[in-house]
Amino acid sequence: MVPLTLSNGLHQLEQAGLINPADAANITGGVKAGVFPPVRDDGGACPKLPLTVDATPGSNFGGHHSYPGGLAVHESFNDQSSINFADTYRGEYGQLGIGRLPVAEGLSGRPETGFINQDLILAAPIWHDWAKMMVFQWNADGTEFNELNFGGNGTTDNGGAAGDSRTGGHHILSVAESMARGLSPEMVITQASAHSAPTLGNEFKVVNWLRAAAIVARLDPVEKGYLVQDAQGKFRLPPLQNLGDGVDLPAAGQTNLLIEYQIHNLSDADFSNSIPAVTESQVLLATLAPKYGFDPANVTTYNNKFRNVVLAYLSPERLSVLYTNGGLPAVQREIDKLQRLHAI
DSSP, X not given: OOOOOHHHHXXXXXXXXXXXXXXXXXXXXXXXXXXXXXXXXTTSXXXXXXXXXXXXXXXXXXXXXXXXXXXXHHHHHHHHHHHHHHHHHIIXXXXXOTTSXXXXXXXXXXXXXXXXXXXXXXXXXXXXXXXXHHHTOBOTTSOBOXXXXXXXXXXXXXXXXXXXXXXXXXXXXXXXXHHHTTOOHHHHHHHHTSSOOSOTTOHHHHHHHHHHXXXXXXXXXXXXXXXXXXXXXXXXXXXXXXXXXTOOOOSSSOSOOOHHHHHHXXXXXXXXXXXXXXXXXXHXXXXXGGGGTOOTTSHHHHIIIIIHHHHXXXXXXXXXXXXXXXXXXXXXXXXXXXXXXXXX
């Protein structure tokens, strides 16, 4: 492959239909900054991430876990969800025991946990979001960088047919790092399935994310085993888990679908609760802020000294539950604790 520079890397993404430059209209620094966010000591042999884990939010401002430390909360929740989903799958479909169906252990050389690889379902949620330390850097006014969505052009992403495989840049960058470190196809594809399981006609999305990540990582995804090409030259997910060499890819339908792909996708779905919780909490905090000497119209002070602090200590999910059960007084009593500790 041609060595990647910022310019030819962006060109390769655009030529492959994996980025739409128009999507960078609201990104400070344009496409270049969207795909390659600034890092500290840039240009050195070992650039440093701009944020620490405990300072990093879990998504865009106003989205799920969008407060300092939200990334750690998000990943912890997702990892526990992944463990719980795997245990449920094992209980329902695998280890049924004597008198029902045989216990499914050691299939295809897998660990003793049965037909689900525990290493994959533990590692994928942790690896998936690490690049949020780059794409969701804090602005001076307590808001966050805008994230560029890429991994498709948004119109013809399904092998030239109608389809939209654009996704948050953190997803592509995280997969690219896993590829650059030589992690296994099982691990990388499981990780790449966070934003969509490659089922029900959505294989093209995961394939495109792997293609985009490979360009950023400067490697050939087919050569490294992350993708294969079928008889028509179409990129597909590879057969894995000891299916052997020479396995023919079907002309249509799924290639080799691992249960870990779906489990990781399911475990990343806490946004269905966390986004409404943030939305509600922001209204509650704006209502209560004057009681603590803060004016929501003074955006910088309000975000940095009140909104982000309260959410980092108490979490929107907790505040939402308190409000549901005890109304605004219950939320205020919780914030009062922070005031007594001089946190706000």
